[in-house]
Amino acid sequence: MGRSDREVTLGVPGSKSITQRALIAAALAKGPSRLRNALLADDTLYLIKALELLGAEIEVEEGELRIGGTGGKISVPPERIFVGNNGTALRFLTSLVCLGEGRFVLDGSPRLRERPVEPLLRVLRSMGVSVETPENPGCPPVLIQSRGLPGGQVVFEDLDSSQYVSSLLLSSPYAARNVGIQLAGRTVSEPYIAMTLQVMEQFGVAVEKPAANTFCVPSGQAYRARSFTIEGDYSSASYFFLAAALGLARVRVPHLTAASLQGDARFLKILEDLGCTVAWRDGDVEVACGQLHGGDMEFAMGDIPDMVPSLAVLAAFRPGRSVITESAHLRIKESNRLAALAAELHKIGISARETPDGLIINGGRPCGGDIETYSDHRIAMSFAVAGLAVPGIRIADRDCVGKSFPGFWNELQKLSQGAPGGGKNDP
Numbered sequence: 001m002g003r004s005d006r007e008v009t010l011g012v013p014g015s016k017s018i019t020q021r022a023l024i025a026a027a028l029a030k031g032p033s034r035l036r037n038a039l040l041a042d043d044t045l046y047l048i049k050a051l052e053l054l055g056a057e058i059e060v061e062e063g064e065l066r067i068g069g070t071g072g073k074i075s076v077p078p079e080r081i082f083v084g085n086n087g088t089a090l091r092f093l094t095s096l097v098c099l100g101e102g103r104f105v106l107d108g109s110p111r112l113r114e115r116p117v118e119p120l121l122r123v124l125r126s127m128g129v130s131v132e133t134p135e136n137p138g139c140p141p142v143l144i145q146s147r148g149l150p151g152g153q154v155v156f157e158d159l160d161s162s163q164y165v166s167s168l169l170l171s172s173p174y175a176a177r178n179v180g181i182q183l184a185g186r187t188v189s190e191p192y193i194a195m196t197l198q199v200m201e202q203f204g205v206a207v208e209k210p211a212a213n214t215f216c217v218p219s220g221q222a223y224r225a226r227s228f229t230i231e232g233d234y235s236s237a238s239y240f241f242l243a244a245a246l247g248l249a250r251v252r253v254p255h256l257t258a259a260s261l262q263g264d265a266r267f268l269k270i271l272e273d274l275g276c277t278v279a280w281r282d283g284d285v286e287v288a289c290g291q292l293h294g295g296d297m298e299f300a301m302g303d304i305p306d307m308v309p310s311l312a313v314l315a316a317f318r319p320g321r322s323v324i325t326e327s328a329h330l331r332i333k334e335s336n337r338l339a340a341l342a343a344e345l346h347k348i349g350i351s352a353r354e355t356p357d358g359l360i361i362n363g364g365r366p367c368g369g370d371i372e373t374y375s376d377h378r379i380a381m382s383f384a385v386a387g388l389a390v391p392g393i394r395i396a397d398r399d400c401v402g403k404s405f406p407g408f409w410n411e412l413q414k415l416s417q418g419a420p421g422g423g424k425n426d427p
């Protein structure tokens, strides 16, 4: 593969995770909040619609989200709340609707109906909330009959998603009693819990950490409405960093925060370990790569699951064996990402094998192939970058990127000029 010295600047939208946390905090606060650089994509639009049904007033004006908060008084909507395949929203709203009084139904796409929520429901039941999954055991639709969130001490054991914890944390300031949360056994995706705590604090709520893996949210607190600027999304930026690592260009991405709590920023560290250079210039991050290091390497990805598709495509081009571990929770994402990655890597001539907690990929020389995306934005975006490096990679269902990054194809276009794959992943 030829290495390119040209520099390309590529934009990313606001962080999906921070936008969703800020939306929840602003919707629970009393009074008006403004969110700048918020992500407007399928997922956040589902959450906005849901929060409107629950009583928040939300408008998009002059590129800002303006939110009239509920002060924690949740309305009972006349209809079920539908969130597509937005796992974060489904989990976050499950605790939030408990703050209301009445019957709430949370539902989503056929795939969301396969994604578990039971560990969170178990904890809510232990507090005394009545909650059921009448159609699919442990999975949406979720039926909640609530009379306020009681609070108390709870334990999450062997987490397969951090979203259950973030969900309870975000709604706990409005519980009747203090909420004590203990994480026992295995945890995953911890940086997302840190991001939740940071947004809570930024909206004026204190969370105590009396011991490791233990949180206490004193009751009687309320979020303070405010103006808030959302940092750029490192998960979305990873596709452009991947392009730099494959030698397609020296890539510059503005609007990312250097000292971010977004765990996916660690992808930059992985790229450095593989031989890329990462530099911050005038607030932009710049990534370039001469030659990727080869050889056998192991990557423990438990904390940053959304980076596995980006890493897997990189591993396809890197000579040597890449062993990806701590990633069993990828099976409950938008698609079964371990199975999807193994199958699609095979289609481009790369040997990849699923293991109980990850993938083993033998890098080499990928070839063209028709990529199935399983309606999964991250499968589409990571293989799209492979399609710039290699001719003949075609991506099905390109619109699925709208879940988190509607402008993705327009940005990617800037990289395709002169690339070996030449933008042949067009429809």
Ligand SMILES: O=C(O)C1=C[C@@H](OP(=O)(O)O)[C@@H](O)[C@H](O)C1
Pocket (backbone or CB within 6 Å): 016, 017, 018, 088, 160, 161, 162, 163, 166, 188, 189, 192, 305, 306, 329
């Ligand atoms: O809280 C969040 O914003 C998210 C948490 C992660 O999920 P899990 O905690 O389920 O791994 C991540 O994969 C998802 O894209 C966003």
Ligand SMILES: C=C(OP(=O)(O)O)C(=O)O
Pocket (backbone or CB within 6 Å): 085, 086, 087, 088, 089, 306, 333, 334, 378, 404
């Ligand atoms: C897993 C993801 O999102 P969610 O769980 O919110 O559907 C993702 O964006 O990769």
